[in-house]
Amino acid sequence: xxxxxxxxxxxxxxxxxxxxxxxxxxxxxxxxxxxxxxxxxxxxxxxxxxxxxxx
Numbered sequence: 001x002x003x004x005x006x007x008x009x010x011x012x013x014x015x016x017x018x019x020x021x022x023x024x025x026x027x028x029x030x031x032x033x034x035x036x037x038x039x040x041x042x043x044x045x046x047x048x049x050x051x052x053x054x055x
Contacts, residue, residue: 029038
């Protein structure tokens with residue numbers, strides 16, 4: 001049973017590390033880009049233009 005306890009603690013540790021990485025990336029992205037850039041839909045506009053040309 002000792003191996004399962006070690007694996008459980010390792011899994012909790014990895015989930016904490018992944019959560020920390022997500023938060024750091026979120027803060028870094030929020031500081032790097034403005035809200036207008038993050039909320040833009042240029043990809044959606046390009047997709048809509050290609051669909052119009054096909055029909």
